[in-house]
Amino acid sequence: MRLGRCELPAGAEAVEGGFRVRAADVALAGAGAGRFYRHGWQSWSEVRWLGPGERPEAIEPPQRRPQADDPRYALAARPGGSGVGALATDEGVLLLGALAPGARVECTGDGLEGAFESGEPGPWFLAFGPQERVFEAYADALGERLGRRGERPAPRLWSSWYGFYRDVSEAGLREVLAGLAGLPFDAFQIDDGWQRAIGDWEANDAFPSGMAAMADAIRAAGFTPGLWLAPFIATPGSRLARDHPDWLLHDAEGRAVPAGDNWGGTFYALDTTHPEVAAWLETTFRRVRAWGYELLKLDFLYAAALPGVRHRGIAREDAYRDALAKVRAICGEATYLLACGAPILPSLGLVDGLRVGPDTAPYWDNEDRRRYLHDPTGPAARNAVATSVERLWLRGLVDVDPDVAFFRRRYDLLSPEQRRLLQDLGSVAGFRGCSDPPAWLDAHEVEALRAWLEATPEVKRLGPRHFRVDGRSVRFDVGS
Numbered sequence: 001m002r003l004g005r006c007e008l009p010a011g012a013e014a015v016e017g018g019f020r021v022r023a024a025d026v027a028l029a030g031a032g033a034g035r036f037y038r039h040g041w042q043s044w045s046e047v048r049w050l051g052p053g054e055r056p057e058a059i060e061p062p063q064r065r066p067q068a069d070d071p072r073y074a075l076a077a078r079p080g081g082s083g084v085g086a087l088a089t090d091e092g093v094l095l096l097g098a099l100a101p102g103a104r105v106e107c108t109g110d111g112l113e114g115a116f117e118s119g120e121p122g123p124w125f126l127a128f129g130p131q132e133r134v135f136e137a138y139a140d141a142l143g144e145r146l147g148r149r150g151e152r153p154a155p156r157l158w159s160s161w162y163g164f165y166r167d168v169s170e171a172g173l174r175e176v177l178a179g180l181a182g183l184p185f186d187a188f189q190i191d192d193g194w195q196r197a198i199g200d201w202e203a204n205d206a207f208p209s210g211m212a213a214m215a216d217a218i219r220a221a222g223f224t225p226g227l228w229l230a231p232f233i234a235t236p237g238s239r240l241a242r243d244h245p246d247w248l249l250h251d252a253e254g255r256a257v258p259a260g261d262n263w264g265g266t267f268y269a270l271d272t273t274h275p276e277v278a279a280w281l282e283t284t285f286r287r288v289r290a291w292g293y294e295l296l297k298l299d300f301l302y303a304a305a306l307p308g309v310r311h312r313g314i315a316r317e318d319a320y321r322d323a324l325a326k327v328r329a330i331c332g333e334a335t336y337l338l339a340c341g342a343p344i345l346p347s348l349g350l351v352d353g354l355r356v357g358p359d360t361a362p363y364w365d366n367e368d369r370r371r372y373l374h375d376p377t378g379p380a381a382r383n384a385v386a387t388s389v390e391r392l393w394l395r396g397l398v399d400v401d402p403d404v405a406f407f408r409r410r411y412d413l414l415s416p417e418q419r420r421l422l423q424d425l426g427s428v429a430g431f432r433g434c435s436d437p438p439a440w441l442d443a444h445e446v447e448a449l450r451a452w453l454e455a456t457p458e459v460k461r462l463g464p465r466h467f468r469v470d471g472r473s474v475r476f477d478v479g480s
């Protein structure tokens with residue numbers, strides 16, 4: 001048996017839509033040159049079909065941008081991606097995907113090589129055929145192995161982020177709640193800005209009535225209360241980091257592992273395998289649930305899977321999945337968990353929704369960062385579209401969140417066509433989110449937003465990035 005032009009690895013057995021094999025590493029050689037499906041590590045990391053022989057330049061400065069992609073492979077010699085890779089030649093698409101966390105797949109030039117970072121054998125899925133079919137078969141195999149969620153329609157979500165950014169307050173959000181009356185949103189999610197510090201998950205002074213009162217107000221307005229947290233990181237100024245420096249993930253030299261730069265400085269990862277961190281996570285999530293929040297946007301999750309020396313010596317993506325499973329167990333099955341900045345494979349089966357691209361923005365491109373720093377993960381509508389559309393195959397395993405669409409023209413630099421593209425992406429993904437403060441919308445824009453939230457357009461896939469949405473041809477091509 002062969003897989004396109006490649007020889008099947010020893011021990012491979014035929015399964016629905018492809019083959020399975022258990023191995024520490026798998027090599028598929030002789031496929032010929034082709035385009036390589038490069039699957040970035042976490043929600044924000046780039047996903048793109050590289051041209052034959054194309055090798056993207058390292059994101060600048062290398063290894064100091066852990067929030068963009070897996071820092072462990074920032075300087076890898078060969079193009080590669082997280083969990084899954086595919087090679088498209090004239091004959092078809094060859095796919096090699098892990099069915100467990102902790103694997104990387106690289107392009108050799110005329111084939112694919114996959115390996116589990118731990119060096120331990122693990123399950124792989126292999127397939128050859130038309131692009132849509134091999135990814136569908138892989139998704140089915142992943143669902144069987146890691147579990148499926150997101151079988152109900154995704155909640156239509158209002159989020160505070162792309163309207164107010166960190167500048168949220170009880171007074172401001174109460175005004176928004178009043179303005180949203182009658183609009184068909186399911187959930188209202190307070191984003192970053194409510195907390196005392198990253199690590200100190202208590203209301204700050206902008207929320208004088210406290211977070212439980214805020215949840216009550218949201219429910220009274222007819223929406224499911226939602227709240228943003230970044231549970232696996234801390235800023236150095238937080239009480240958490242000051243009182244418990246030993247809770248941070250450390251490297252072999254004993255230095256705290258930086259997880260990125262934001263909030264005016266470097267922030268750090270927690271060692272979620274530390275028993276005291278596990279206990280603190282339990283207290284934190286019990287408190288947030290007791291406040292009345294039933295949708296939790298969990299952000300910067302990749303931090304729990306960064307390379308480092310852990311209290312319990314398990315593979316980093318297994319440590320992440322363990323921590324996430326604990327969060328799920330504490331919150332219960334009924335809580336909607338929306339993962340963001342999250343390693344993709346290790347989140348499957350545990351979360352209801354998953355952000356599948358970088359942040360969108362009320363502007364198209366972030367060209368300086370994209371071109372000069374080789375970083376395609378900066379906030380920009382273009383970047384969000386480019387990566388999200390390459391992860392639509394995850395639908396059916398999880399709600400696929402391509403980030404919000406805009407309806408406002410105020411504080412917005414998008415052209416009508418670009419605004420429309422984001423709206424269509426929400427429709428195609430089946431996940432509709434918006435951050436527009438209703439006070440910024442004129443009557444026409446409110447009606448467009450209402451129609452979009454209510455619609456269930458007929459969507460047909462015509463090509464990898466080409467769709468028909470209610471009879472209109474929509475192409476999610478973003479140019480270079």
Ligand code: 9PG
Nearest residue numbers: 067161191192228260261262299340359
């Ligand atoms: C809140 C936001 C919103 C947004 C998330 C996430 O430094 N960074 O690289 C960086 C990346 C993403 C990011 C913020 C900073 O956005 O995706 O929806 O919740 O956090 O801070």
